[in-house]
Amino acid sequence: MKFAMRIVEQRELLLATVILFMLVVIASINPGFVHPENLASVFNDTSILIILALGQMLVILTRCIDLSVAANVALTGMVVALINSVFPGVPIPLLLVLSLILGAGLGAINGAFVWLLSVPAIVVTLGTMSIYRGVIFLLSGGEWVNAHQMSPEFLALPRQVFLGLPVLSWIALVVIVAVYLLSRFRPFGRELYASGGNPHAAFYTGINVGLTQFKAFVISGALAGLCGYLWVSRYAVAYVEVANGFELQVVAACVIGGISIMGGVGSVGGVILGALFLGIINNSLSVVGVSQFWQLAISGSVILIAVIANSRSERRADRIILRKAIAADALQPNPGTAASR
Amino acid sequence: MEQTMNQATTPNQLGASWKGIAFRWETFLLAVFAFVFVMFAMASPYFLSVWNLSDATFNFTERALIALPMAMLIICREIDLSVASTMALASVAMGMIAELGAGVPAVVVTGLFVGLLCGLFNGFIVTTFGIPSIVVTIGTMSLFRGITNGLMGNEVLNSYPAGFSYFGQGYVHWVFSFQFVLFLGAALLFYVLLHHTNFGRRTYAIGANPVAAEYSGIRVNRHKMILFAAVGLMAGLASVLLTSRLGSTRPAIAFGWELSIVTMVVLGGVNILGGSGSIVGVVIAAFLMGIVTFGLGLLNVPGVVMTIIIGAMLITVISLPIIAQRLKAMRSKRL
Numbered sequence A: 001m002k003f004a005m006r007i008v009e010q011r012e013l014l015l016a017t018v019i020l021f022m023l024v025v026i027a028s029i030n031p032g033f034v035h036p037e038n039l040a041s042v043f044n045d046t047s048i049l050i051i052l053a054l055g056q057m058l059v060i061l062t063r064c065i066d067l068s069v070a071a072n073v074a075l076t077g078m079v080v081a082l083i084n085s086v087f088p089g090v091p092i093p094l095l096l097v098l099s100l101i102l103g104a105g106l107g108a109i110n111g112a113f114v115w116l117l118s119v120p121a122i123v124v125t126l127g128t129m130s131i132y133r134g135v136i137f138l139l140s141g142g143e144w145v146n147a148h149q150m151s152p153e154f155l156a157l158p159r160q161v162f163l164g165l166p167v168l169s170w171i172a173l174v175v176i177v178a179v180y181l182l183s184r185f186r187p188f189g190r191e192l193y194a195s196g197g198n199p200h201a202a203f204y205t206g207i208n209v210g211l212t213q214f215k216a217f218v219i220s221g222a223l224a225g226l227c228g229y230l231w232v233s234r235y236a237v238a239y240v241e242v243a244n245g246f247e248l249q250v251v252a253a254c255v256i257g258g259i260s261i262m263g264g265v266g267s268v269g270g271v272i273l274g275a276l277f278l279g280i281i282n283n284s285l286s287v288v289g290v291s292q293f294w295q296l297a298i299s300g301s302v303i304l305i306a307v308i309a310n311s312r313s314e315r316r317a318d319r320i321i322l323r324k325a326i327a328a329d330a331l332q333p334n335p336g337t338a339a340s341r
Numbered sequence B: 001m002e003q004t005m006n007q008a009t010t011p012n013q014l015g016a017s018w019k020g021i022a023f024r025w026e027t028f029l030l031a032v033f034a035f036v037f038v039m040f041a042m043a044s045p046y047f048l049s050v051w052n053l054s055d056a057t058f059n060f061t062e063r064a065l066i067a068l069p070m071a072m073l074i075i076c077r078e079i080d081l082s083v084a085s086t087m088a089l090a091s092v093a094m095g096m097i098a099e100l101g102a103g104v105p106a107v108v109v110t111g112l113f114v115g116l117l118c119g120l121f122n123g124f125i126v127t128t129f130g131i132p133s134i135v136v137t138i139g140t141m142s143l144f145r146g147i148t149n150g151l152m153g154n155e156v157l158n159s160y161p162a163g164f165s166y167f168g169q170g171y172v173h174w175v176f177s178f179q180f181v182l183f184l185g186a187a188l189l190f191y192v193l194l195h196h197t198n199f200g201r202r203t204y205a206i207g208a209n210p211v212a213a214e215y216s217g218i219r220v221n222r223h224k225m226i227l228f229a230a231v232g233l234m235a236g237l238a239s240v241l242l243t244s245r246l247g248s249t250r251p252a253i254a255f256g257w258e259l260s261i262v263t264m265v266v267l268g269g270v271n272i273l274g275g276s277g278s279i280v281g282v283v284i285a286a287f288l289m290g291i292v293t294f295g296l297g298l299l300n301v302p303g304v305v306m307t308i309i310i311g312a313m314l315i316t317v318i319s320l321p322i323i324a325q326r327l328k329a330m331r332s333k334r335l
Helices: A002-009 A011-029 A036-061 A069-086 A092-116 A121-140 A152-159 A167-185 A187-197 A199-204 A209-235 A246-256 A268-288 A292-331 A335-340 B002-009 B018-022 B025-043 B050-057 B061-075 B083-099 B104-129 B133-152 B162-169 B178-196 B198-208 B210-215 B220-246 B257-267 B279-298 B303-334
Strands: B171-173
Touching (some): A011 A268, A036 A187, A069 A092, A069 A209, A092 A121, A121 B257, A152 A209, A167 A209, A167 A268, A187 A199, A246 A268, A246 A292, A292 B104, B025 B279, B025 B303, B061 B257, B061 B279, B083 B104, B083 B133, B162 B178, B178 B220, B198 B210, B210 B220, B257 B279, B257 B303
């Protein structure tokens, strides 16, 4: 009984149970879906979402939000694709580094407004989101960069199989481990939680909250830049509307994974499960025989149900503390006399 | 006797002092509007035509109708990102009932009713479970748009009754379109509601301090519920206008509008963190955004580039007062 309670309280375990249940249902309709090979391809499909959601998690932990990630992906992707189509000789590792730096730069612009001018993050990123999209149009003139304009090496990297998994999946795994270590074992990771959990307390313990938010934006931007290359290379096309609206999927993955939008609460495991949840739904609809047109409605209801479930578990925790406090009061009905004694 | 003396010596904070007006956000916006207007008039010979300017209003009235209640909702520390999806859902409902042969009144009522329902649904989830509205409405944004996609697939609904086109295309008098007149009326209504009624005072009170508002006897949840319903209803109304103007419904109708509506509200000087803002500011911001998109269109600037300008405008206009404040603080420190 106690064990069952702990499972319900542990959001990650609850979410994992729901995902397992979902997989069982899907498998009963179409056993092929849970074949390890297919599950690996679902993970590969979800890799970009996982990477972006982990970056977004760092930002949300500090009580900010980054709505410009999808525009960042599209802009960096376009720049890398243009460089590759004009100078096919530029080595791919250099392009990768460039996409990281460019993405980090775009993130730094967001972070600077939040840090130095204390403009609310939602306003800044709402603005930069449309600016970055517009810049893609200026750079490309509205033209598409198609597969035949990209070099074979440029297209091959994320697809190359290494130890049984495509490089794209490996990159996601590396990012997962890195963000996990950062958030759990580095002082900076703890600063992220502290800045969002209680900014005033964080300030008085000597944490520069603004600078922490800035850094979170830079990391989120760098990861978005990386995804820019991965996205363009994987889908073999770059145009203005790449990843349009994807920022909301990224935020949704975080929210389903139990990241509190008020900051300070959340874990890497939750985010991965949140992203996988969306990934499995997106990939399984056709397998189960549901029209692709209903996909968005289903992810919408999933987000709502997850958010309601999370809020209920939070409220229950509140009540337990309250009950303890009431119980303590009941034991000592008159604190005044207790003190005088 | 003493009282009159006191009245004379006490500076009247509520009255309009010269400085008070000059440094108000609305005045600043109006100045920007005037500047942009003059620039466009000089840049394009077609700009200063009454009919062209009348056409320009179609660019923003539908969004601005939603921006009015949205401003009150944001002042109240909530937000609704699902408005564009609400519009889509309302539009599909209208299209489907029109397909069944319903008349104009039935179609319009359907649109308004679906919008109202969506708003009530948002309000219900936010107030019942105490979840931040930004999260809830990101969810309902997918949900409402998703239902639209699911119901429509790849179809287009366009069998609207004959008189239906009036709402989006008709003119009340001379150059004043039905939409524009409706918007002016709604702006007046929301101005009175926010600035001259108890309901409006309560909105500010909740935005300034929800806990204090609750303890001073304001039914916070009921208040928020009403505002969510109002936003939904206005989204339904905007959907009637847009559907009537386009004459058809597609699943992607009004896609991405939620962000330009929020931009409009924030540009109008409403604090995104709640507690302050005015309807006058939002109305001027609506005109400003409308005139910028229209003027740039006349100058053959492509739509995507306009988004750069709107985005840059949003960030600059928000940052400028903060920078000015910082400079002022630095100067006073040096003295």
